[in-house]
Amino acid sequence: MDINFALEHFPRLLKATKLTIELTLLSLFFGIFVGVFFAILRTSKNKILFFIAYYYSYILRGTPLLVQIFIIYFGLAQIEWIRESFLWIFLKEPYSCAILAFTLNTGAYTSEIFRSAFETINKGIVEAANGLGLSKLNTFFKIKLPIAIRQSLPAYGNEMILMLKGTSLASTVTLLDLTGVAKHIISTTFRPVEVFIIAGSIYLIMTFVVHNFIKFLERRYDYN
């Protein structure tokens, strides 16, 4: 590997990493709200709400992220009332379109993770809370939610890594994230191996950090 070549392009790739991190964190942050919202809908007894949540997660998990980002970025621009509404301020920018697509996508996976976490909560614990006279709200926030968050940590850690990798698709809608810049350097210098090693290492370091952060949380909140 050519050290000079690596040193020459490393700063640019590192700068692009900032955008990758930004996209990942923002999408995950908004995605949690979407996920919790649809997870709660899934437990609803109302058939319509249940079906909305069910098909939301079914459709977003059953189609590639690339299709979703293209529908939002290229497709929505075609609808006239969207172009005339205030939404257009956001939807004409590739940046906000990418975040919207990532948020909706990770929201679907997150809702599944939370749903299964809520379902595995021991019924006895909830009954005990009822027996002690805790209100429904208190049972949810003080008992169910903490247990569900702890339960979903390992799966959510995987989802964080998947999202980190998923943000590479931002490069398909003209954004210059780590993968976008890497592709640009490859296509101008024709040295795919070197660029792959550098950009790939940056991604691996980030997944390593996420992985260990989740492991740390798992140990910290271990209740066994």
Place this chain on the structure above:
Amino acid sequence: MGLLAYGDTGWGDELFFATLMTIAVAAAAIFIGFFLAAIFASFKLSKIKILNLIGSFYTTVFRGVPELLVIYLFFFGGSGAVMFVAKIFGYDGYIEVNAFLTGAFSIGIISGAYSTEVFRGAVQSINKGQFEASEVLGFKKKIYYYKIIIPQMLRLALPNISNVWQITLKDTSLISVTGLVEIMRQSYIAAGSTRDPLFFYSFAAVLYLFLTFLSMRLFNKLEKYYSRGY
């Protein structure tokens, strides 16, 4: 619906063949993946430290690096690598690597990293006592693996193989960046020439949903078939 007409007036036939292409790439990729997984899973299960390390390196890299980056590596680096090998054998000319092979290999290597973990997990979950039993019965090690471990492993791995297949199927959409005409690429072309991206990308989404739905049904049937008697 005129846009989807079969023949010269619409995009129906193009999209139909593009769907077949998606299935073909995904199938090729998952089999390349199985092949790699068989090798690397045995590495990971081996008692030799260096092989463990190689196996872990493979799964860590290809599960931790974005699929798109891997595709760019093979897309831009593929013909270079092939020409390098050809040069050793005395052929000195330009070789262009077929887009299908590039796609199948890059997705296959990623898919293989996931399959490796699946195979490894399945083998590990088989009861250790069976090894002793087969030893007592006088089976050779080879027969023990082929007749006892692998058939059981495949049954245990089936639900996870189904997951890997879904991931692989969706990952094939990324090959569109190399110009291979599968569902996404065809939709891109159709959207560009009709100026109706909303319709074509939504239709692409429907096609993918149809494929994932169909494969889920198929895998459920397989799972039922192979768990009879349990």
